[in-house]
Amino acid sequence: MNESAPLSQHTPLFQPRFDIGAQRIDCGREPDVATHAAADDFASWPLLDYSDCEPTEDQAAINRWLAEAALEGRDVLHVGTGNSSVARLLAGKARRIESVTVAHNEWRHGRELGLADYSVHLLNKHSLAFAERFEAGAFDCILDNNLASFACCQRHLERYFETLVRLLKPDGFVLTHWLGMQWTLDVGVDDVEPVWRLDAGKLRAIASVYGLSVQREDELFFLRRADRN
Numbered sequence: 001m002n003e004s005a006p007l008s009q010h011t012p013l014f015q016p017r018f019d020i021g022a023q024r025i026d027c028g029r030e031p032d033v034a035t036h037a038a039a040d041d042f043a044s045w046p047l048l049d050y051s052d053c054e055p056t057e058d059q060a061a062i063n064r065w066l067a068e069a070a071l072e073g074r075d076v077l078h079v080g081t082g083n084s085s086v087a088r089l090l091a092g093k094a095r096r097i098e099s100v101t102v103a104h105n106e107w108r109h110g111r112e113l114g115l116a117d118y119s120v121h122l123l124n125k126h127s128l129a130f131a132e133r134f135e136a137g138a139f140d141c142i143l144d145n146n147l148a149s150f151a152c153c154q155r156h157l158e159r160y161f162e163t164l165v166r167l168l169k170p171d172g173f174v175l176t177h178w179l180g181m182q183w184t185l186d187v188g189v190d191d192v193e194p195v196w197r198l199d200a201g202k203l204r205a206i207a208s209v210y211g212l213s214v215q216r217e218d219e220l221f222f223l224r225r226a227d228r229n
């Protein structure tokens with residue numbers, strides 16, 4: 001391989017699997033925990049570190065649903081750790097709870113809770129490291145109230161959806177919320193393309209590409225394998 005050849009000659013071109021109008025198809029940078037650090041530094045309110053905040057309105061709505069759900073013995077993945085409200089709610093009920101965050105303080109706070117069967121991972125959900133962290137079919141329930149809110153580009157958002165599908169058990173589901181779907185990082189630095197503000201139609205269009213169907217229950221949206229029995 002010619003070391004001095006442009007990157008495009010080394011890397012197979014990314015072919016998007018859907019088109020909802022995104023302009024930034026490939027940001028060209030492997031996502032890591034610092035991807036939105038500049039926006040976080042710039043914002044005068046908490047953007048990435050919710051270790052010291054109450055859950056957002058959408059997270060709280062998801063938690064109300066979780067409190068009534070039959071998750072005994074289930075494996076749960078929480079994307080966007082916040083103050084570990086999900087782990088505190090489900091500890092002793094779920095079989096295991098894994099959580100993912102890009103915020104060091106959330107990672108530290110979650111670990112210091114010392115909850116049994118709870119692990120926090122400092123990882124960007126769009127990264128290869130996240131795609132490879134857990135075994136295939138590991139989770140019954142994956143929670144992410146900000147599914148596309150931090151999308152750096154279409155290529156990495158697609159990688160995230162591929163990972164979600166890979167991680168779901170056959171009867172598993174991804175749960176998200178209307179409020180978080182509509183929110184994208186928009187502080188004037190390193191903003192996320194507004195196209196990633198999802199509505200029900202966009203979510204269905206994206207999900208269908210990954211073989212997922214979408215069921216709406218009021219403001220909650222459940223994504224499940226369309227081909228399950």
Ligand SMILES: C[S@@+](CC[C@H](N)C(=O)[O-])C[C@H]1O[C@@H](n2cnc3c(N)ncnc32)[C@H](O)[C@@H]1O
Pocket residue numbers: 047048049050054055056058059079080081082083100101102103106123124125126145146150
């Ligand atoms: C607005 S806070 C919400 C926290 C919590 N889910 C809640 O709603 O209360 C956004 C969360 O998403 C996490 N986050 C943002 N971008 C991420 C990414 N690319 N990968 C993993 N976590 C990310 C942040 O670290 C933080 O935990």
